[in-house]
Amino acid sequence: xxxxxxxxxxxxxxxxxxxxxxxxxxxxxxxxxxxxxxxxxxxxxxxxxxxxxxxxxxxxxxxxxxxxxxxxxxxxxxxxxxxxxxxxxxxxxxxxxxxxxxxxxxxxxxxxxxxxxxxxxxxxxxxxxxxxxxxxxxxxxxxxxxxxxxxxxxxxxxxxxxxxxxxxxxxxxxxxxxxxxxxxxxxxxxxxxxxxxxxxxxxxxxxxxxxxxxxxxxxxxxxxxxxxxxxxxxxxxxxxxxxxxxxxxxxxxxxxxx
Numbered sequence: 001x002x003x004x005x006x007x008x009x010x011x012x013x014x015x016x017x018x019x020x021x022x023x024x025x026x027x028x029x030x031x032x033x034x035x036x037x038x039x040x041x042x043x044x045x046x047x048x049x050x051x052x053x054x055x056x057x058x059x060x061x062x063x064x065x066x067x068x069x070x071x072x073x074x075x076x077x078x079x080x081x082x083x084x085x086x087x088x089x090x091x092x093x094x095x096x097x098x099x100x101x102x103x104x105x106x107x108x109x110x111x112x113x114x115x116x117x118x119x120x121x122x123x124x125x126x127x128x129x130x131x132x133x134x135x136x137x138x139x140x141x142x143x144x145x146x147x148x149x150x151x152x153x154x155x156x157x158x159x160x161x162x163x164x165x166x167x168x169x170x171x172x173x174x175x176x177x178x179x180x181x182x183x184x185x186x187x188x189x190x191x192x193x194x195x196x197x198x199x200x201x202x203x204x205x206x207x208x209x210x211x212x213x214x215x216x217x218x219x220x221x222x223x224x225x226x227x228x229x230x231x232x233x234x235x236x237x238x239x240x241x242x243x244x245x246x247x248x249x250x251x252x253x254x255x256x257x258x
Contacts, residue, residue: 034205045168
């Protein structure tokens, strides 16, 4: 198993916000983690990245990456894992970029942290931009000069350049219009095939999850209440909360009430 979470508990000042018994991500698999805002999806992702404790959270249990335990790992070792083995992209990637640096500089700085020479970093940045179907001229722009779709593709390209094994995508399409959203979904599919990426796709949008994910885990109040093959869970949900989420999905042709 590429990524395995067992008995993970995340708490602030003794108050548990996530109590996750089990969550797995296999090699070359896309798993959807769904639930409403505040259900614990993003906090779970931050725990995997080793960032939850920087927010003051206490994390216990087991999070293993390729068999290596991450919980309790020193910050210096976590920095070598972030980006290089596990990368994370956000709903608003521009806010995660340093606004003082051009896009190309962001690539080079990230790659240099992981021991890549400057000349090789520049080549890898251009190759990664081609992988996500963007022109290398965007490397000369500042983050605020990017559209939402461009910024999201560049965040994905950075994971490709770092040759990450796992990509955690935290609501990467919810701020985009439907056309760009479809492009990002197709891009993630292609990268899974080409790069053999494992993807943890965090979303509240079941329609997007249905298009992209092999398996899905449904979170409510910090716990997974149902999980399984995406088609099975979405067609034959066993938990009342999953059924409620599905009932809330808008359907074309549905009658409107005043």
